[in-house]
Amino acid sequence: MNSYLFSTLVLLAFIFIINAASTSSAPKDGFVIPYRFPWLTQCNSTWGQILMGDKTICEVGCLMSSTAMAIAGSNIIITQKDGSKVTSDPQTLNTWLQQNDGYSNNE
Numbered sequence: 001m002n003s004y005l006f007s008t009l010v011l012l013a014f015i016f017i018i019n020a021a022s023t024s025s026a027p028k029d030g031f032v033i034p035y036r037f038p039w040l041t042q043c044n045s046t047w048g049q050i051l052m053g054d055k056t057i058c059e060v061g062c063l064m065s066s067t068a069m070a071i072a073g074s075n076i077i078i079t080q081k082d083g084s085k086v087t088s089d090p091q092t093l094n095t096w097l098q099q100n101d102g103y104s105n106n107e
Helices: 005-021 062-073 090-099
Strands: none
Touching: 062 090
């Protein structure tokens, strides 16, 4: 995997979350969650058996699935290579990473 690209994606996702949390107005009695994040498990039957390199999303897709949740919860749309626009989930993020050299050395 191209660790620079993937690390950048993870960092950007967390920056969006932190920025939103720090700019939201929290009530006096607690913290406000700025976004509602979908629950996207890596072993979901829709994408769990899809390959990321030589292993499946279910086997090694924890960080990628978490990043997909952060992107989806932040309402960021993924534009695939064919120009289609899709919401983020482990399958669509994996496809985007594969199309944009997000993985290297079959890792």
